Amino acid sequence: MSTISVSRRTGVEWDLLLNSNITGVFKPHPKAYQFALTALDAVKSPEQVAMVAAHAYDLEAAKTHGMKTICIKRPTEDMDVDVSKQSFDLLIEEGGLGELARRLGCLL
Numbered sequence: 001m002s003t004i005s006v007s008r009r010t011g012v013e014w015d016l017l018l019n020s021n022i023t024g025v026f027k028p029h030p031k032a033y034q035f036a037l038t039a040l041d042a043v044k045s046p047e048q049v050a051m052v053a054a055h056a057y058d059l060e061a062a063k064t065h066g067m068k069t070i071c072i073k074r075p076t077e078d079m080d081v082d083v084s085k086q087s088f089d090l091l092i093e094e095g096g097l098g099e100l101a102r103r104l105g106c107l108l
Contacts, residue, residue: 013106016040027053028061037065050089052100056081059088072096 016039020026023035033051037043046066053059054077059069071088074096083091092099 027055027058030061030065033062033065033067037067052097054078056083056086059086063087070100072100 016036018032018036018039020032023032025031025035027033034043036051037046037049040049042049047068050068050070051059051062052070052072053062054072054074056071056078059071063069068089070090070092071083071086072092073083073094090100090103092103095102
């Protein structure tokens with residue numbers, strides 16, 4: 001299920017969704033994160049931006065740019081990485097984007 005489908009189903013609203021077609025590079029290339037911060041007018045305050053991902057390397061790269069990190073653990077991703085030993089601002093171990101929305105107070 002795509003992020004757009006989940007967002008419509010759960011009612012989650014996003015400020016920005018980016019992909020490599022827009023940025024011209026793939027994560028963890030620094031330009032991907034710099035592009036996001038620029039698009040959000042947050043270059044001077046990257047700590048107000050959260051990178052949500054299932055890959056530890058994406059989140060580690062976002063952290064180097066000052067972003068908050070939210071890991072959504074998925075059984076098919078990063079199977080060789082113990083995400084519980086990583087340092088994320090938030091770790092969602094079950095429930096995916098719906099659980100993230102609930103924790104952020106987006107769902108009633």
